[in-house]
Amino acid sequence: MGKLTNAVYEIHVLDEMAERDTGINQVHPLVKLIVTVVYITCAVSFDKYNLLGLLPFLIYPLILFELAGISIKSCIKKLKVVLPLVCFIGLFNPVFDHTPLFKIGNIIITGGIISMVTLIMKGTYALMASFLLVATTGIEKICYALKLLHLPSIIVTQILLTYRYITVLLSEANAVFQAYSLRAPRENGVKYKIWGSLIGQLLFRSMDRAGNLYDSMLLRGFQGEFYYARSQKGSGSDYVYLFSWLGIFIALRLINITGYLKVFF
């Protein structure tokens, strides 16, 4: 039951992080969005056996965590729901791919193991980069950036409202499950027999709340399009930030840095 309260709280904490006044929060949202997309594209484009090529890409999240003053631990904590899924997908690679690649002592490292590790790394990088984007920008500014990219406003509004309604759904679920647990103190979970009526109740309540919120928006002139906070103009430092990261990503993608480093060891 407490998990739902925590989930709502975590979303609010994320929103709060985005409202802070750090240097990275001040970077233009479009710049941060482009950097994130290019980073993820470069990271996932590596060959499934190219573990060493992927390693240097860790530099981006590490620097951003430092600049934004966000602890890696808190990020991992928030991603712990999705990370097992990423691991699960890669789990079958060692079963199907037995191509021997190299040996560590007497242990043969197969292609399946390496591809599993690269898959997990790619997933983790993508999740961390997305988390950092949301935590340093906020969903409203991300949507503003998407609008600048001329994404259809109906899609942008859908993204924004979906994000907003997650908290509505979680709050309602929390209220329903709390009411249940208070009257069923000896049970650890919800009895399977009443899952149906509970979910139905949750659906109706969420729809009602969502309807009220939508009414509130309509009454204040909403006509299907969000008008975001003041338009932000790109400054010189935004360009420096953008081109520096793009340069680093392209260099890391094209040059085998770890190969050069091997010379020193």
Place this chain on the structure above:
Amino acid sequence: MIKMIQHFIECRNISFSYEKFSQVKFSYENGKEVLKDVSFKTDGKEAVGIIGANGVGKSTLLRILVGLELNFTGEVLVEQIPVTKKSLPEIRSKIGYLFQDSDNQLFNQTVYNDVAFGPRNYGLEEEEVEKRVMKALGTMGITHLRDKQIYKMSGGEKKMASIATILAMEPDIILLDEPSIALDPKNRRALINTLNSLDYVKLIASHDLDMILETCDRVILLAEGRIIREGITELILRDKELLEAYGLELPLCLRGYQGRKR
């Protein structure tokens, strides 16, 4: 020549029932006639209290006035403009509506963004938006909450911020649905003082008869979807027999403390 408006709101023979298989409302009232032949009008910039027991149609009446329910029969005029689907944008620019539950009113991250939501939708320049937001927050005495995250606010703060969201749109009329609900005495007092200082046409639906007594010039008593009595606040709220006949009681301040009955 400036046109003087005498009746900001005019309802002529309003009847309303929720559709039996409405797609959006899951209400116990489906199919039941909620309002029957309701007619009234406001006179100048007055404050009107709408009172009545639970389920008599107070909230529904307010929802009709802002066009949230349109399948009514009869005629509703807001500043002489009939409430129809076509006229809604114009009507809604003139009316501010306060929801019973502030969590339904506030949906942005911060107070500033929520109060700015309305003015931005009406295409105002950001400078003008900021002016309006600060003015609304100033009127409600909550400028210090400007950048506060809404989820961190108390019920009283949320209510004040909710009223600020409607004031920022600079309406002529404000409709308030149970504004004092869930407020502690201090916040309730602040709300009453604020309502009395606002120079708008006000329609306040509430069970809090003490608040109605302190804020409204006139009262409309609803029961079973009909207007039972309409008149000067003090006259109606002092009528013990009338109030008790329709599921209400005298306001606390008029009752006097008679000790706990055992």
